[in-house]
Amino acid sequence: MDRNSAIGLTLIAVLLIGYFYWFSPQPQPVAPKVTTTQSSASQKKDSVETAAALPSDSILQATYGDLSVAMKGTETATVVETADLKITFSNKGGSIKELELKKFQSYDQKFKKKVIDPLKLVSPEFSEIKLLSQFQGKEIDLYTLFYQVDQKKDGDTTEVTFTASLSAGATISHIYRIPNNGYEIGYNISSKGLDSQLTGDNLSFQWNYAVQPLEKDLTDTRNNTTITYYTDEDGFSELTPRSTSIETEAFAGSVKWVAIKQKFFLASFISKNNFAGGEVQSSVTPTDSSVVKKASIKLSIPKKSLVDGTAAFKYYVGPNDYQVIGDVSERFKENVYLGWRPVYWINKFVIFPVFHFLTQHIGNYGIIIIILVILLKLVLFPLSYRSYLSMAKMKVLKPELDEIKARVGEDMTKVQQEQMKLYQQVGVNPISGCIPVVLQMPILFAMFYLFPASIELRQQPFLWAEDLSTYDSLIQLPFVIPFGVGSHISLFTLVMTISTLVYTWQNNQLSSVQGPMKSMSYIMPVIFFFFLNSFSAGLTFYYFVSNLVTFAQQAIIKRFVDESKIRTIMEENKKKNAAGGGKKSKFMTKLEEAMKASEEARKRGDDDKKKRK
Template identity: 50%
Template sequence: MDRNQATGLILIAVMILLYFYFFSPEPMPVEEKTPTTEFVEEGKNIESSDSLVVETETATVNDSIQNLLNQQKYGVFANGATGTAAENVLENDLLKVTLTNQGGKINNVELKKFTTYTNEPVVLINEERNKFALLLNSLGKQIDLNKLYYSATSQSVGDTSVLTYTLNIGPGQNVKHIYKLSQGSYQLNYKLELNGLEQYISQESVSYQWYDHIKTQEKDVEMSRRNSTINYYTLGEDFDGLTEGSNSTEEEVVEESLKWIAIKQRFFVAGIIAKQSFEKGKFITSIDAEDPSTVKYAKVNLSLPAEDIKSGKAAYTYYFGPNDYHILGDVAEEFESNLHLGWPPMKWINRFVIIPLFDLLGGFISNYGLIIIIMVLMIKLVLSPLSYKSYLSMAKMKVLKPELDEIKEKHGDDMTKAQQEQMKLYQKVGVSPVSGCIPMVLQMPILFAMFYFFPQSIELRGKSFLWAEDLSTYDSILHLPFNIPFYGDHVSLFVLLMTMSTILYTWSNQQVSTVQGPMKTFSYLMPVIFMFVLNSYPAALSFYYFVSNIVTFGQQALIRKFVDEEKIKVILEENRKKNVNKKKSKFQQRLEEAMKASNQGKTKK
């Protein structure tokens, strides 16, 4: 049927409707008679019969017009333009996935083993917050396959449930959405088939669109926002993503082929993995600070290769599940990178030390507060040689402090000369001024690794310890009626304990340290700064730092008993005698040359 014929039919239908509305004959007047029961009943039957005829004719005309409109809008896919929406469920021990025949798409995904902080089911997908579109070009028309109606059939193959949505176009011509869910899996397999429709589909790629208003699942929405984003992995083995901590709109267009994308939350991930690849993608995230019910708005636009669909290779896998390092590694290559464990070397420490140790202790201890205490003790025990060397170096510097002060007083106006004299003294007594810093520097990556590990450890989610109801979020002993900038509207007791223990630890260090002036004051200011920074961080993190400070303080008190300053003085004097005629090391020569060059530059200026 061409355009002229369709227009003609529409005009005829409109004329018929106008005729029945304006020009239908008036009913003949009926002579009034005394009604009888039999007449009234018969009259009612006749009236009903006439109404039925008119309604049937009108409905037929309306259906004809609607069919013509559907034909114009959907072309060969017009059979799926109308229907009755119905839902189907695929379910295993981990997931409950609700799908609809209106679009052959996912409507709702519930994680059965998790709840929100308000004890509601964790729902990663629902029809109110998620929109899907599958757009293709057919003979000049843009068709959204996710708006058509399909017939549903289901079956079980072993421990796998299979749901197939089918739209029949003609003999040997159909559209199919096939979903498979196996027991014990967070992965939902999906396949798109367009059979016998090659002549109706353009060579362009099919556009897959996914809009997600990420629902708030956790107590602290700000922490969730800092750990939510869109990540992707290219066919060229490159993992990347939008900036997590950004409060502004983030947008990125990727022109190379992609293997998977993931809408990553703090503790959960919703993603899609291609068996072959996606041609390219566009990703956007944004935040509405006035909407605490939504973590972020995420938009995903992917191009599905038309050849994959035509050849039956358009197979994909959805992952709806926890952001768990042990599970993500089995989903796809580098999918475990959705759990951000920091940059090297923190990433390596978390992967190969902290996570294995955490798993080992969690295998036979159920109290995570106790696990954290044991972790601190084990790590401090391993690092104790470094701690001992660091303390011994500070003790040596304390013994040398009178001589260092004398040099500063003698060359107070010439800093270069004073530094040269100090270096000579260090060489004579066999002391390296950086030997005390190196052990501390080597321990810093472990402290920073914890900064990444605890905020994303799903094992801690919902686990209580002492007064903390949930170790994965901040503990609060007092809710303030106002908000303090950079601090918040609550008081975390673990953070206060951590701050006080850090000040105690700093004071203990100052007893053997030679640091003076502003640096000494700054060392006491740092704990206060961290009190503001960590007040809204997980209770597990501040508890770890608190226990670490207490153990370190005790460790230094124990080391102090084995370090005799009088013996150190004797050793330094012996070194002084041995090194009287000792030549300068190459490092010291270079250092002195650098000092001289610096001094000459200042003099010229």
């Protein structure tokens, strides 16, 4: 690798660091049978009984007319439990009051460890849902009415219906359909007669949500928490995840779905026939560690859809898992960010299918990462061989390249011309060693996006790391290191950095690079240590294992690369070129022409300076 190649790779590395800085990512139990519990006054452990603190019947009648009959009652809870969810409904509002993910566990932020408690994505403490309309000139929240509950089984699906019957014969119903498996909950709203008493063209669905800390790294969680949405006009979009100010987006046209996206979980509301506009907003208080972000969703539901049966929706409240969310709705799977194209294609069609296949047959994710490294290295072996062969050629030429530098002196233009002449004579392409490296970069990038976004790694331990989806913190510091390092040293990142420095030293023995460029090659791994110290332990472990396998590959390749034979071939090429029988490659011809043009431009510049003097 000559000076130009080293400069090129250094610039590429600087661009990568800049991009990453600004744009940075057990066997399941047998599914239990669906159980439902409808609580009553005699079942205190499953019920919530609350006296409605409302005005007298006469005042309610005068204020809300027929609607007043549904504004007083006793709150009770209905619990539906499936293989994946435990959902608590309330007859006050006919809505979801609490929802647990049975197969996932929360994370204790205070003691920085996984806890046994099931993970709750909906709870009255941090989630509030309203369905607002105008009734007789007054705003009314239909989720504050008291409803009669009815539930039944339809195959492996549980259907829960909440109906409010008014004195004039008008009704409004909320119907939920909960399958035995999965995280989708069907939801329909229907009305008979009540729509004529509600003013305005639309109902307003509002969801205020305070995102709770569910992961180890609060900063990383905030950087990956936002509101995503899909509109007919713009397709998939999101509010800026890393913003520390209030982010707002209003929709004048139709909206298909909106999701409150955390790093590994989603709470979303989806319409079968589109919403008639709305607004989303997110905000963050950096000093408040009890809340990741606050999210607010407002969506317009056409009033006429309640009557004609088109007010059909569904909730998806569950893991942000690429394998699970693909069929939820249009472009819903883009909530899992797998990188920019073509990195996205590599992840989608190559890396992720292999990774998912391995997860189906192997329970240890550290072993899965090792196998993934070996498989990719085998596929990329031809490129690695060509890269090593190119470095071996440069090593053979190193004495002559050093002699050129000593003979020509400090005139870098002349040095480059002489070096290019030597390359042409011996038949060596100076960038042939860089091309295989560049071709392998999309794989490196693919891993950079895959591991931080893979919920499969969440809370999966390996060696000293308790959670491969975040940094390992075996080494704790009594102080905070700046530049985003934090108060810990990730041991996986540390061993990755050491192995990269060893790899760099090994390559520099084959390289002709000297001076500042050689020093820079050692500085870059240290810079990446600062950058990757708070990244996924699975990612840095992958890079570490990749370095180890590369050492083994180079040791094998070295046994089959004869430097004396390379020298003989170069001498033969030099003789052919001297005799006029050599043939220039297109690349060498163009490079030579470019250097001549550059030299001529330099001479013209020097002549112009002399004339001006």
